[in-house]
Amino acid sequence: MAATSLRRFGRSLCWVSRRGLSTSCDDKVVQQNGKSMNLYSAINQALHIALETDTRAYVFGEDVGFGGVFRCTTGLADRFGKSRVFNTPLCEQGIIGFAIGLAAMGNRAIAEIQFADYIFPAFDQIVNEAAKFRYRSGNQFNCGGLTIRAPYGAVGHGGHYHSQSPEAFFCHIPGIKVVIPRSPHQAKGLLLSCIRDPNPIVFFEPKWLYRLAVEEVPEHDFMLPLSEAEVVREGSDITLLGWGAQLSIMEQACLDAEKEGISCELIDLKTLIPWDKETVESSVRKTGRLLISHEAPVTGGFGAEISASIVERCFSRLEAPVARVCGLDTPFPLIFEPFYMPTKNKILDAIKSTVNY
Amino acid sequence: MGLSTAINRSSCWSSLTRHKKPPLTSPSTQNPRGPAQNFCDREALFSSYCFESVKAEKESNSLNDVDHSQVLDFPGGKVAFTTEMRFISESPAERAHCYQVLDNDGQLIICSKFKEVSEEIAVKMYSDMVTLQTMDAVFYEAQRQGRISFYATTIGEEAINIASAAALTIDDLVFPQYREPGVLLWRGFTLQEFANQCFGNKADKGKGRQMPIHYGSNKHNYFTVAATIATQLPHAVGAAYSLKMDRRNACVITYFGDGGSSEGDFHAALNFAAVREVPVIFFCRNNGWAISTPTSDQFRSDGVVVRGLGYGIRSIRVDGNDALAIYSAVHAAREMAISEQRPVLIEALTYRVGHHSTSDDSTKYRPVDEIEWWRLARDPVARFRKWIERNGWWCSEAEIELRDSVRKQLLHAIQVAEKVEKSPLAELFMDVYDVPPSNLCEQEKLLRETIRRHPQDYPSDLPV
Numbered sequence: 055m056a057a058t059s060l061r062r063f064g065r066s067l068c069w070v071s072r073r074g075l076s077t078s079c080d081d082k083v084v085q086q087n088g089k090s091m092n093l094y095s096a097i098n099q100a101l102h103i104a105l106e107t108d109t110r111a112y113v114f115g116e117d118v119g120f121g122g123v124f125r126c127t128t129g130l131a132d133r134f135g136k137s138r139v140f141n142t143p144l145c146e147q148g149i150i151g152f153a154i155g156l157a158a159m160g161n162r163a164i165a166e167i168q169f170a171d172y173i174f175p176a177f178d179q180i181v182n183e184a185a186k187f188r189y190r191s192g193n194q195f196n197c198g199g200l201t202i203r204a205p206y207g208a209v210g211h212g213g214h215y216h217s218q219s220p221e222a223f224f225c226h227i228p229g230i231k232v233v234i235p236r237s238p239h240q241a242k243g244l245l246l247s248c249i250r251d252p253n254p255i256v257f258f259e260p261k262w263l264y265r266l267a268v269e270e271v272p273e274h275d276f277m278l279p280l281s282e283a284e285v286v287r288e289g290s291d292i293t294l295l296g297w298g299a300q301l302s303i304m305e306q307a308c309l310d311a312e313k314e315g316i317s318c319e320l321i322d323l324k325t326l327i328p329w330d331k332e333t334v335e336s337s338v339r340k341t342g343r344l345l346i347s348h349e350a351p352v353t354g355g356f357g358a359e360i361s362a363s364i365v366e367r368c369f370s371r372l373e374a375p376v377a378r379v380c381g382l383d384t385p386f387p388l389i390f391e392p393f394y395m396p397t398k399n400k401i402l403d404a405i406k407s408t409v410n411y
Numbered sequence: 412m413g414l415s416t417a418i419n420r421s422s423c424w425s426s427l428t429r430h431k432k433p434p435l436t437s438p439s440t441q442n443p444r445g446p447a448q449n450f451c452d453r454e455a456l457f458s459s460y461c462f463e464s465v466k467a468e469k470e471s472n473s474l475n476d477v478d479h480s481q482v483l484d485f486p487g488g489k490v491a492f493t494t495e496m497r498f499i500s501e502s503p504a505e506r507a508h509c510y511q512v513l514d515n516d517g518q519l520i521i522c523s524k525f526k527e528v529s530e531e532i533a534v535k536m537y538s539d540m541v542t543l544q545t546m547d548a549v550f551y552e553a554q555r556q557g558r559i560s561f562y563a564t565t566i567g568e569e570a571i572n573i574a575s576a577a578a579l580t581i582d583d584l585v586f587p588q589y590r591e592p593g594v595l596l597w598r599g600f601t602l603q604e605f606a607n608q609c610f611g612n613k614a615d616k617g618k619g620r621q622m623p624i625h626y627g628s629n630k631h632n633y634f635t636v637a638a639t640i641a642t643q644l645p646h647a648v649g650a651a652y653s654l655k656m657d658r659r660n661a662c663v664i665t666y667f668g669d670g671g672s673s674e675g676d677f678h679a680a681l682n683f684a685a686v687r688e689v690p691v692i693f694f695c696r697n698n699g700w701a702i703s704t705p706t707s708d709q710f711r712s713d714g715v716v717v718r719g720l721g722y723g724i725r726s727i728r729v730d731g732n733d734a735l736a737i738y739s740a741v742h743a744a745r746e747m748a749i750s751e752q753r754p755v756l757i758e759a760l761t762y763r764v765g766h767h768s769t770s771d772d773s774t775k776y777r778p779v780d781e782i783e784w785w786r787l788a789r790d791p792v793a794r795f796r797k798w799i800e801r802n803g804w805w806c807s808e809a810e811i812e813l814r815d816s817v818r819k820q821l822l823h824a825i826q827v828a829e830k831v832e833k834s835p836l837a838e839l840f841m842d843v844y845d846v847p848p849s850n851l852c853e854q855e856k857l858l859r860e861t862i863r864r865h866p867q868d869y870p871s872d873l874p875v
Contacts, residue, residue, distance in 0.1 A: 137656060143686055148679030151645020152687075155586070158634070158646065159653035175675070182639045183646070191627045191635035192618040193842045228843050252845040281848060328848035 089271065094264040096238035096271050097126045097203075100245040101164065103275045105134045108162050111249065113139045115149055115166025115203075123168060124205055124264050150176035150202065154184050154254075157199035162249055170206035170258055171215045177223070184254040185229030198252035203245070205261035206234075207299050207349050208395060213388035216261075219298075219350035219381070224256045225327045225359065231255040232326040233280060236301040237263070239271045243278030244324065251280060260299035267302075283330040285337065289319035291409055292343040295334060295360060297323045300347050300396065307401035316409050326356055334360065335367050342373040343408050347396050352380035374411035377404040506713045509728045509760055512735035515789060517797025525739040526578070530804045535597075536577050536734060537799055540569040540792045541810075542817045543593045546602065547765070549821040550609060554623075554769045558829065559609045561623045565590050567764030570734040570791035571696050573597055578741035579664060584654070585633045586647040586665040588640070589624055590696065590763075594666075598631040602820050606828035618834045618842075641671035644680030644693065648754075651689035655752055662690035662748040664741075670701025672715045681722040684754035692744045693724075693756045696731065698763035703776040716758035724756050731761030732791035735798070762789065833873040836862075 091099070105111045113130055119141040121128035131139040142149050146167055153163040167173045173180075180202070188196035208217045224232045233248050233255055235241035241259065248255040260267075286301065287308055294304045301322050308318040319337050323329060338344050344364055346357035361376040379396040387394055483490045512525040528536070547564035554562040565572055572593025579585075585594055592605065604616075608626050611619030617627060617635060627635025637643065647665035654661050671677055672695060684691050695715040699706055712718065719726030725747065729740045737759060744755040762785035766773045773782070799805040836859075840851045847855070862868075862875055869875070 140687075143679075143682050145679045145682065147675055148645050148648075148683045151642065151676055151679060152649040152652070152683050155646035155649025155651075156653055157649070159650050161653055163649070178639065179642060179645070179676075182637065183642050186637070187635075188845075189842045190617065190621055190625070190637060191629075192616045192620065194616055194627055194629040195634055196845075198845060231844075328844070328850055331849070 089273065090268055091238055091271050092263075092265050093235075093238045093241050093259070093267045094124050094126050096242040097245060097259060098128055098130075099271070099273075100242045100249075101127060101130055102133065103246060104162065104164065104249045105130060105138060107275060108250075110160060110199075111138070111162035111164060112156060113164045113166070114142050114153075116142060116144050116168045118142075118166050122166065124261065126203070126259075126264075127166070146172055146174075146176040147179050150179040150184065150200075153200050153202070154179060154187065154197045157197035157254070158187065158195055160199065162199045162201070163197075164201045164203065164249055167202060167204040169216055169261075170204040170220050171218045173202075173204055173220065176202075180224070180230065180254075180256070181227050185227045187229075187254070189229060196252070197254055200254040201245075201248045201251075202254075202256045204256070204258055205264070206258040207260045207262055208386070208391060209262045210391065211388070212261075212386070214385050217386040217391070219258075219348065221256075221258055221297075221326055221348075222350055222354060222356045222359075225356050227327075229254070231280060231328065232258070233324060234258045234260070234298040234326065235324070236260070236286075236298055236322050237267050238269050240278060240322075240324070242271055243276050244280070246275065247277040247280050250277065255280075258298065262299045263302075278324075281325045281328050281330055283324060283333040284322045285319060285333065286322050287318065287320040289317040289341065291317045291341055292345060292405055293319045293321060293334070293337040293341045294345050294347065294401070294405070295321045295323060296347045297326065298349075300349060303396070303398050304347055304401060306398045307405060310398065310402050311405045314406070316405060318405065323360075329360070331363055331367070334364060338364055338368045339371050342371055343377075343411075344368075344372070345377040345379065345401070345404055345408055347379040347401055349381045349396060351383045352378055353383050355380050374408045377408045379404045501711070502713060503717070507716045507728045509730050510736050510740055511730040511733050512739060513733045513794055513798055515794060517794045517801065519735075519798065525735050526742045528577075528735065528738060530802070532577060533799050533802070534804055536573050536738070537792075537795055537805060538813055539573045539593060539597050540734070540795065541813055542602075543569050543572060543596055544792055545814060545817045546592075546596075546605060546821055549818065549825070550605075550623075551765075551769065553609075553825055558825065559623050561769055562609065563589060563624050563768040564765035565593060567762050567785055567789075567791070568696055568698060568731065569593060570737055570795065571694075571731050571759050571761060574734040574737035575664065575666075575694060575741045578738045579745060580661065581632060582659070582661040583632065583745065584647075584650050584661070584663045585631075586643040586650065586663060587626075587633065587636055588643065588666045588668060588671065588696075589636045589638065590668070591666045592624065592626060595626055595628060595631055595633050598628075598633065600626065600628055600631055600633070602817075602824045603827060604628070606821070606824035607831065610825075610828040610831070611833065612828055612831035613834045614828075614831050615834075618838045620838075641667050641674035641676040641680075643667075644671075644676050645683060647691050647693075648680050648684045648687065648689055651684065651691035651754075652687050655687075655689050660749060662692060662745055664692040664694055666694045666696060668701060669695065669697040669699065669706050669709055669715060670704065671695075672718065673709055678722075681718065681724055681754070681756070685723045688752050689754060690748035690752055691754045692741065692748055693754065694741070695756070695758045696761060697758050698731070698761045700763050700767070700773070700777065702767045702771060703773070705777075714758055714760070716756065719756040724754050726756040726758070728758045728760065731759030732789045732794060734791060734795040761791075833870070836873060836875040 101113055117123055118127040119131050149165050153165040157163040184197055184200055207219050221232055231253055233244050235244045248257050296304050308320050311318050319341055346360050348355055348357055357378045357380055379401045382394050481492045512523045514520055547566055550562045551564055553559050572591050576594040576597035607614040609623035625636040644665050647663045651663040697714055716726045716728040727740050729736045740757055748755050764786045840847050840855045
């Protein structure tokens with residue numbers, strides 16, 4: 055993954071929406087040479103490979119039959135048939151409950167929740183059923199073949215119900231994994247890992263990047279390891295940690311900080327639970343400072359957990375309080391989105407105040 | 412409601428409707444002890460139930476005969492226009508009838524049509540019902556003595572448990588609620604295995620992680636019980652879809668109660684099952700009570716059976732205390748589910764004679780007379796015994812021997828289970844994921860250090 059490609063879709067340049075949330079007609083713009091592609095195409099390619107390599111894999115959810123509202127399932131029903139790729143009734147608890155039963159029979163159940171904002175009717179199925187299926191049966195049964203895909207996060211014009219980042223809720227559930235990719239290449243490799251991992255996984259896809267993020271993605275079948283964070287950019291003065299779409303914003307802040315002589319190390323956590331404490335810890339031991347950034351509201355966000363863990367492990371090495379640059383503790387507000395968001399300059403300010411603490 | 416009154420009214424379900432206005436059914440159709448002709452009608456109704464939806468499909472296709480200007484071609488089929496502004500009634504003219512084969516006295520109802528049961532199967536059915544009844548009595552007592560932490564009986568629902576299980580094959584998958592241990596018993600789960608689970612010992616397949624009665628057995632295709640209500644219904648649909656894709660000669664059965672029919676998962680599951688056309692049997696044990704909540708506080712519909720129509724699912728109501736009716740209905744449902752790849756809904760009308768669980772005293776919210784009437788006059792076990800005795804398949808000597816033997820086996824199972832140690836501490840951290848991640852390894856290490864410092868804080872019967 056070339057860190058430079060992240061610059062190509064700087065969100066700070068485009069607060070005004072450029073694309074609709076729903077189907078648009080520019081599906082064929084990318085993937086001309088089969089290498090450079092956007093994030094939804096990378097997801098689409100991963101799903102093709104998943105269905106191709108495992109006849110027991112199924113893809114379903116609301117509107118997935120025609121390709122999905124974000125086009126992630128384009129072409130799958132034609133290629134693999136309507137019994138393996140299909141629409142479901144509009145009922146999230148039904149989708150996940152059905153998926154758990156399908157997975158419990160040794161299948162790869164790849165369920166789509168149309169927006170992460172709508173995942174909550176399925177919360178009970180995820181918390182009490184999927185996450186405990188193996189444990190409560192003493193490993194007699196499991197639904198490890200379950201992967202729940204859901205677009206999450208800000209998109210510029212999504213308001214309350216097309217913008218939320220609910221990952222922290224799902225990081226409080228022993229028994230599931232939570233994975234969020236930052237780019238097309240990551241999305242393909244991580245999604246294939248999730249689908250093939252023997253544990254139920256919630257995979258949040260940064261919807262802002264579906265079309266905006268474009269990079270080289272290997273055509274072949276490949277997987278990226280779960281529970282391994284990645285140092286995307288090395289630095290010595292401060293560690294910046296994030297995931298998903300926020301990585302590109304953080305990288306811009308790193309570049310600006312560099313101009314002011316501050317060397318930032320940037321880490322993509324990728325898997326939120328179970329998370330790679332070791333990589334974060336060793337980076338903080340080196341830099342002595344940590345800044346965490348996520349779109350979700352700051353209070354009770356996953357940044358709080360990371361902060362507490364790192365303070366436990368690196369207290370004597372820290373030279374400043376752990377900084378959190380996150381969403382505000384308000385519902386996601388349509389016209390106030392530019393104010394709500396953890397923007398590049400908020401991050402830059404926090405970098406400077408942490409380094410100068 | 413006095414005992415004699417209840418019997419005189421002779422409606423099987425009178426006590427379930429007592430919170431409502433007088434029943435819509437006329438006294439004559441309500442009387443299951445009526446003339447033989449009545450039961451023949453009942454039979455006819457059963458068959459019409461089975462194939463009503465097929466007939467309906469054909470009728471809708473024949474709308475071609477209708478003047479096209481009066482018909483709307485709408486997704487799902489043609490819809491006829493009418494000039495009459497008529498709202499569909501909120502309830503049918505009479506309540507859905509209830510399929511019955513054996514009357515309260517264990518007499519075969521004349522003209523009743525049912526699936527033949529061999530002597531061998533009938534005797535096993537009866538023996539297992541008695542075993543279940545005895546297990547409930549012994550384990551309930553064990554809880555009262557403080558030997559196990561919790562228990563819930565199936566008293567009054569023995570026929571539902573055993574007869575439904577008997578009509579299935581071991582290849583059929585079971586997604587239970589928590590009041591169907593008889594299905595597991597029928598499939599060969601031993602009394603020792605039941606006891607091990609209730610004691611949460613090392614031999615418990617669930618490794619002592621769940622409360623008593625949360626049984627599960629991969630070997631018996633019986634998915635582990637969860638205390639959550641109706642969440643297993645959509646699982647059953649997903650599993651049934653897998654059977655469908657694998658073209659297996661098997662179906663899924665999932666059980667739930669009248670209370671469970673109010674959960675979102677119930678609606679989700681029925682709708683998904685109908686749309687995906689999967690071989691699943693939804694078996695509702697309408698026992699009148701969801702802990703203390705009577706069905707009159709649960710729904711306004713005519714029970715649960717009528718919901719099937721709303722989802723496009725074939726449905727039948729059966730007498731839940733009539734083992735032969737249950738056996739026949741489940742047998743027919745299984746045939747339809749597999750051969751036609753479709754879901755079927757069964758509502759069994761019964762009564763939870765026991766308390767909800769050992770944490771409940773149901774006399775606080777329902778009359779003792781009502782409980783006693785169901786316990787004595789409508790006991791499904793006694794009813795089935797009368798029938799097999801009349802067939803010459805059972806006698807008092809066999810009865811005494813069976814009850815005595817089962818009781819001894821159960822007491823022995825408890826004594827054995829009590830002495831088996833608990834699963835080792837390492838099992839606390841296993842099975843959260845396929846392999847324990849680093850946070851769990853770290854937590855285990857820390858916990859073990861704490862135990863070393865404060866061993867007195869932890870149970871001594873659990874090896875660390």
